[in-house]
Amino acid sequence: MSTPRRPRRTARLLAAFATLALVLAPAFADARPGGGISSGSRGSRSFSAPPATTTAPRQAQPMDRTLSQPSAPRPGVAGAAGPVSSGGFGRGLMGGIAGGLLGAGLFGMLSGSGFLGGLGSLAGMMGFLLQVALIGGAIFLVMRLLRRSAPRPAMAGGPSGSMPRSGMARMMEPGGGMRPAMGAGMGPSSVVEILPNDFEAFQRLLVEVNAAWSRRDAATLERIATHEMAEYFANDLRDLTARGWANQTRDVALEKGDLAEAWAEGRDEYATVAMRFSLIDVTTRIADGVVVEGDPAVRQTATELWTFVRRDGGEWRLSAIQQSS
Known part of the structure; x- marks a missing residue:
């Protein structure tokens, strides 16, 4: 029969x-801000890995999403790696x-x-x-x-002779400022001194970005991040919503942090900071609130390199997020 x-x-x-x-599930395994991939721009150093630090001793992952273009190679200087396509x-x-x-x-x-x-x-x-x-x-x-197998760009320069002091809290102690790592030149640039109040701003932005992301607050993200990063956040939030999901990151606590490098390009000043932080990271279904990823009672830990930029000494804004390998 x-x-x-x-x-x-x-x-x-x-x-x-x-x-x-x-097949599609791994794409949203990390639904927090940045999506667990490397995005944004670091000026002329976008295709050069930040120096290693005690917080992030391994080479950072190259950019998966960036609007920056590789700099033209100069005589005697190795060319920058091309953009990594995410696709x-x-x-x-x-x-x-x-x-x-x-x-x-x-x-x-x-x-x-x-x-x-x-x-x-x-x-x-x-x-x-x-x-x-x-x-x-x-x-x-x-x-x-x-x-x-994604190509890893050559590191801009090794760690400086005096390693940065680890831990954002210790870096912000009076007199406990830190010398930036000295990267090789990538066009006209100069070392920028990062002061304790700058580190306070970086830590505050870590919390504010996650809070705005959880609220889906596009206006705040546009204010505290570059337009490029705000667009990436908006696209990621739209993708989550299209799946019927919402991601909440809360109770963000910086565990350790140190400066990888800081430099100036014209009117802009950049600072790349390695940060290890813990948080509650939960993705739920919008329709009924059922948890599809994460645990509301269990903290998760992440190590990322955040690059901040400011113009003419103004407010720092988030310019890039890179994953630690």
């Missing part, structure tokens, strides 16, 4: 949707493999064959589930390889 085709087709559709969920499965050979796996698997599921086709009804159901696991696992591994 033949097996009804409708349940089998329904099972294939469910398996296909499950595969898509596995799904479209990164060279690995992207083709990932797209092929996804396309072949989904088409096979819907047509009744897939990678493990030709099985009976019960065995076929088990085959569908196994296909979901195989395809999802393969895509996950490919995406990890894509991130790891």
Whole structure:
């Protein structure tokens, strides 16, 4: 007796949707401000990794999203690395493999064959589930390889002779100011002295950015961040809303921080600060408030490099967020 085709087709559709969920879920594994990727601009040093610090001893990840353009190479100076494209499965050979796996698997599921086709009804159901696991696992591994294989720009310069004092609180002690790390020149620039009140501003902005993000307060984000960063935040918030999700980051506490480098370019002054902070990071469904990511009772820890910029000695604004490798 033949097996009804409708349940089998329904099972294939469910398996296909499950595969898509596995593929798309990592994109929002970090829904906090910045989305767990590197975004923004650091002036002429956007394609040069900040010097390592005690808070972030590893090289920072290159920019995934930036409006900056690589500087033209100068004689005797290594050229800056090109911008890193953020783009799904479209990164060279690995992207083709990932797209092929996804396309072949989904088409096979819907047509009744897939990678493990030709099985009976019960065995076929088990085959569908196994296909979901195989395809999802393969895509996950490919995406990890894509991130790891992204070109890492050469470091602008090694740490300075006197390592910065770690801990934002200690850096803000009277007389406890810190000498910036001395990076190699990337065009006309000069070292900028960062004072205790500047570090207080950086710590305050860490809290304010997260609070504005949680409120979806576009006006405040536009005021305390550059227009570029505010646009990235707005796009990320729209993507979350389109999924029916809302992200809340609260109780942000700076655990440790130190200066990577500070420099001037014309009227603009930049400061890149490594910060390790803890927070409550929870993503919920807008419709019913059900938690889809995170735990309201468990603090999470993140280490990021935030770059701030000010013009003519004005207020500092967030210019970039980079992930620590």
